[in-house]
Amino acid sequence: MPYQRLSNFVLFSELKLNRISSWHRWEILYECEPKAQEAGCTKCGLVSESIYDHREVRVKDEPIRGKRVFLKIRKRRFFCVNCQKPFTERLDMIRQKRRTTERYRASILWACQNFSDLSRVRKAYFCSDGFLYQTLYEQLERKVKEKRYPWPKTIGIDEHSFQKRRRGAIPFVSLIVDYVNKKPFELADCKTADGLEERLKHIPGRENVQNVVLDLCDPFKKFAKNLFPNARLVADKFHVLRLLHPALHRYRRELPAHRKDRKIRRLLLTAGHRLDWFDKSDLWNFLNENPPIKELWIAKEKLHAFYRIRGLDRAKWALHKLIEDISKSELPELKTLAKTLWKWAQPILNYFLNQKFGETEIRTLV
Numbered sequence: 001m002p003y004q005r006l007s008n009f010v011l012f013s014e015l016k017l018n019r020i021s022s023w024h025r026w027e028i029l030y031e032c033e034p035k036a037q038e039a040g041c042t043k044c045g046l047v048s049e050s051i052y053d054h055r056e057v058r059v060k061d062e063p064i065r066g067k068r069v070f071l072k073i074r075k076r077r078f079f080c081v082n083c084q085k086p087f088t089e090r091l092d093m094i095r096q097k098r099r100t101t102e103r104y105r106a107s108i109l110w111a112c113q114n115f116s117d118l119s120r121v122r123k124a125y126f127c128s129d130g131f132l133y134q135t136l137y138e139q140l141e142r143k144v145k146e147k148r149y150p151w152p153k154t155i156g157i158d159e160h161s162f163q164k165r166r167r168g169a170i171p172f173v174s175l176i177v178d179y180v181n182k183k184p185f186e187l188a189d190c191k192t193a194d195g196l197e198e199r200l201k202h203i204p205g206r207e208n209v210q211n212v213v214l215d216l217c218d219p220f221k222k223f224a225k226n227l228f229p230n231a232r233l234v235a236d237k238f239h240v241l242r243l244l245h246p247a248l249h250r251y252r253r254e255l256p257a258h259r260k261d262r263k264i265r266r267l268l269l270t271a272g273h274r275l276d277w278f279d280k281s282d283l284w285n286f287l288n289e290n291p292p293i294k295e296l297w298i299a300k301e302k303l304h305a306f307y308r309i310r311g312l313d314r315a316k317w318a319l320h321k322l323i324e325d326i327s328k329s330e331l332p333e334l335k336t337l338a339k340t341l342w343k344w345a346q347p348i349l350n351y352f353l354n355q356k357f358g359e360t361e362i363r364t365l366v
């Protein structure tokens with residue numbers, strides 16, 4: 001019974017301990033053999049019980065109390081009637097053609113994370129530098145694969161910068177979020193359609209993606225169309241609502257600086273229906289003095305009103321009306337807006353198929 005316990009502790013469930021053969025000062029050798037009575041042929045899968053001959057293999061296992069541990073396994077070779085050939089049985093814990101167990105390799109990763117330096121790991125695990133590095137990278141790769149899950153049903157794409165705005169170019173990354181689980185899914189350090197495709201094509205299950213929520217940017221659109229054949233593109237509501245903000249700011253900056261300016265700046269960007277009576281009156285006094293800003297502001301409010309509509313048919317009608325109204329204007333910003341809305345009409349309208357897409361702003365998920 002104690003022997004059985006020791007066997008369970010030291011070995012794997014698929015092995016049976018026969019003898020502890022060598023008690024060297026630095027080394028322990030466990031002689032063991034597989035428990036199973038039969039094995040499946042490695043070529044055709046047919047189960048065989050007829051033993052052809054035996055092979056002995058010696059594999060390195062996780063060290064115990066600073067001693068190296070070896071397993072001497074007496075493997076059987078079975079004869080397959082189907083293939084008319086013998087085959088060697090395989091064990092789950094040792095990959096083919098390897099001389100170390102998988103748990104030995106896994107524990108190297110643990111040691112690399114917990115020991116103070118790699119040479120200590122090398123000494124404790126009795127291995128070479130080359131083996132150590134190779135195993136470490138292999139195990140890290142395995143960890144990364146575990147974290148990586150297939151494409152979710154609804155994803156969002158947005159650009160994101162981890163640096164504050166300074167002079168010169170800002171390094172942007174493309175951020176992919178899992179929209180349903182509300183968490184970042186993947187980052188790519190590029191913004192072009194080809195670059196994104198190159199960096200993200202290894203992730204499995206791209207036919208799962210049914211909805212892609214994206215900002216109004218052509219590379220993302222191209223990327224989404226190429227990589228996700230079954231997906232419907234949905235324009236991100238928050239990006240559409242912000243389309244006029246830069247123009248509003250620009251016009252406001254051209255005006256002479258004023259004490260009330262700061263307040264007006266805030267009021268200009270707040271949705272009109274959220275303002276109280278006093279704010280509204282301040283804002284309207286300002287707008288009546290500055291006709292171009294008034295025109296832009298009204299267009300912005302119309303966009304907000306458009307997004308309060310429920311139902312695709314009503315939205316379709318309203319979008320056409322909105323584009324018609326805006327394109328009558330003389331302001332170049334509004335002409336551009338009309339063009340953008342026209343170009344992105346379908347993704348904008350797709351939002352009204354499922355208004356859950358507007359619940360979360362992509363950048364809040366970072």
Ligand SMILES: [Zn+2]
Binds near residue numbers: 044080
């Ligand atoms: Zn066979």
